[in-house]
Amino acid sequence: MATLNLDYSTGIDQYVDDEEDLLLAHYRGEALIEQPRNSLFYLTTKERENILGWYSFQDKEVLEIGSGCGCITGTLCDSSKRVVSVEQSQKRARITFERHKERENLEVYAGNITDIPFEQKFDYVVLIGVLEYAQRFFLEYPADSFFLKKIRSLLKPDGILLVAIENRYGIKYFAGANEDHLGEPYVSLGGYSNRDVKTYGKKELEELLGNCGFPATKFYYPFPDYKLPSVIYSDEQLPSYTEAAMLPIYTYGNAVNFSIQETMAGIVKNGQFDFFSNSFLVEAGTNLSQFSDITFAKFQPKRTEDYQILSVKKNTNDFVKSPMGSRAKEHLENYQKIHEKLGKSGIKVCKVQKSSSEKEWQAEYIEGKSISELVDLAGEKSGEKGIKLEIQNLVDFFYSISDYVVLDNPVLDELKELYVEPTYVLKYGLMDLNASNILYQSNIGYVLIDQEWEESRQIPTEYAILNSLGYLYSTCPTLKSFYSLTSLFEEFGLSREKVSVLEKISDYYFIKSNPVLDEEKCEIFEQLSQYEIIQDSGASWAEKYASLSSHTKLIEDELHHQNEQVGFLSEHYNRVVEHIRQMDDQLQGRNEEVTNLSIHYNRVVDRIRELEKQLDERNQQLTDLSTNYNRVVKLLNDSEKNGD
Incomplete structure (x- = not known):
């Protein structure tokens, strides 16, 4: 069982948070959080673990500084020999403990990192969303350097520090989103003047770490x-500009001034992805x-736990997929079988094999161009004609791996009414067949990747065409110069009626028929992904109210942080007072020693004076004896002379 150490805590939290009280009660089994939303979702969702859920700690010893409510502590315990988790707030330390109390390799401490006398060095130190608050934790200046040098002293010579932090030059801040900690737009771009929170650009952070004993760094971009x-992503594996156009972006309710995804595509083209991450x-x-x-890791946050898969790319260029849920292993077994079946049929597909473990x-790893790149380049070179030709080539490929049949066993019954005549259906029931899962090699042609789903019932080929057109419209900037999404559908034979029915297949298959997607999570992440682009300066009252509500929440969050800072300063003040008391006790002890020494000194001086007086007396006696002796000698000499 995990252990909780409160010896280095003042025992008092200087702020009150009802949600954290509920969270503590929940993990103690005293209350139940059934459908967490907003900040409770943020504090409880397993997606928080993704930041290090892919990282191997090689069964080593890890120090987590600033565990908060233990959101990633569990994943640290999964791959580490021992985890020591330190949290300034006693309440949050208790939450971390209650949340993970069944862990045998976890020790939780409440207190300031500078007050805990660790007896050993660590292989890893983890700082997730903590470094930016250094000025709240420490009075030393500069606080961030003091903090990092303290961490360096806690690491073994070859130890590694892992830091997660916002980029002060993140693209969402240029778009006008409020700074995450202070709730004000553009404040990070101006340099955090006179603030107690501070984030960094890439070069700033690299130099700060280098000056504090960390000369080697590797940057990742979550x-x-x-x-x-x-x-x-990482510097070794950056997104293509078409992938950048599909990146999920969360502005947490803030309206922005432009489309962040479209802007990111141009940023990637110009090689500046790392600066704006x-x-x-x-x-x-x-x-x-x-x-x-x-070099790369990908999760599926919208899936149910049974279908959660971690995909990573290594320096060897191979992709490795690992199950993250109880049924996910079975799903990966089926994924391998689908690829083997496609390969035997003559369809070009990436090879999949199980590891020896x-x-x-x-x-x-397939080296090739994405369909989005092909279409975009065709548009840049030949305009609408080039785009149409490139997409038609893809459509023809879909039909080449289809059968022309009567639709008598469709995946969705409503399709029978749509396709009363024979139509094309996909061979092998490939639910994942679309432009996002296909690469093109000039000497081979189309190569399928990531075909995870196989359906025994009939799937219209136009379902793959619909999904591909929607994906291409989102990822190809040039395409939007010539088509609206509706006109693109119509160009390739997809009427409004067809689209309205075909769009139902995904929801039916992945949510209702098979519990692949978590409907509640899909809703939450969809809300997080949506943001309003300000088109003009006039906002409706509803928009103003929403903005005001958002700003009020940010003010509450900042007040929470300020209260927390008061707590930290209060604890620091108490430590200083205790130190002064100890020094006063030491001074009083020294004064007593000086007094005793002074008395002893005076006694010694008096004794020396007595001895000097006695010595003078003895000297006088010696002088008198010498005089008398000389007289006697003289008398004897005189007597002898008279006798002669």
Whole structure:
């Protein structure tokens, strides 16, 4: 069982948070949170673990500083020999403990990191959303350097620091979204003048770490941010500009001034993705060779736990897929069978094989162009004609792996009314067949990747065409210059009636027929992904109210942080007072010693004077004896002379 140590805490939290009280009661089994929303969702969802859920701690010892409510503590325990979790707030430390109390390798401390006398050094130190608050934790200046140097002293010589933090130059801040901590737009871009929170750009953070004993760094770029990441890039594996156009972006209710995804596509084209990433995850140490060999990680936050799969890419370029839920292993077994079946049929598909450990599946890395890139380049070169030709080639490929049949066993009964005549249906029931899961090689042609789903009932080929057109419209900037989404559908034979029916297939298959997607999570993440683009300066009263409500929440959050700071300062004040009391006791002891020494000194001086007086007397006696002796000698001499 985990342990909780309160010896280094004042025992008093200087702020009150009803949601944290509810959270503590929930993990103690005294209350039930059935459908957490807003901040409770943020504090309880397993997606918080994604920031390090892919990282291997190699069964080493980990120090987590600032555990908060233990949102990622569990995933640290999963792959570490021992985890020591430190949290300034006693209430949050208790939540962390109650949340993970069944863990045998967890020790939770409440208190300030500078007050805890650790007896050993650690292999890893983890800071998730903590470094930016250094000025609230420490009075030393500069606080961030003091904090990082303290961490360096807690690490083994080859130890690694992992830091997750917002980028002060994140693209959402340029778009006008409020700064995450202070609730004001553009404040990070101006340099946090006279604020007690501070985030950094990439170069600033790299230099800060280098000056504090971490000369080697490796940067990762989690999206939408480090708090709820669904995909993590690195300098070795950056998104293409078409992938950037589909990146999830969370502005947490803030309206912005432009489409962030469209802007990110241009930023990637110009090689500036790292500068504008909304968040960073940094490995920091003394040698690059110590760092992870993973260059890319992807999660599926909208799926139910049984279908949660982690996909990572390593330096070897192979993709590795691992099950994250109880049924996910079975799903990956089926994924391998689908790819083997497609390969035997003559369809070009990436090879998938199970690893020797039987815990991972390796998917062959395919070097090729995405369909989005092909269409976009065709549009840049030949305009609408080039776009139409490139998409038609893809459509023809879909028909080449289809059968022309009567639709008598469709995946959705409503399709029978739509297709009363024979139509094309996909061979092998490939639910995942669309432009996002296809690459093109000039010497081979189309190659399928990531075909996870196989349906025995009939799936119209136009379902794959519909999904592909929607995906291409979102990822190809040039396409929007020539088509609206509706006109694009019509160009390839998809009427409004067809679209309205075909769109129902995904919801039916992945939510109602099969529990693949978590409907509640889909709703939450869909809300997080939506943001309003300000078109003019006139806002409706509803918009103003929404903005005011959002700003009020941010003010409440800032007040919460300010109260927390008061708590931290109060604890620091108490430590200073205690230190002064100890010094006063020491001074009083020294004064007593000086008094005793003074008395002893005076006694010694008096004794020396007595001895000097006695010595003078003895000297006088000696002088008198010498005089008498001389007289006697003289008398004797005189007597002898008279006798002669």
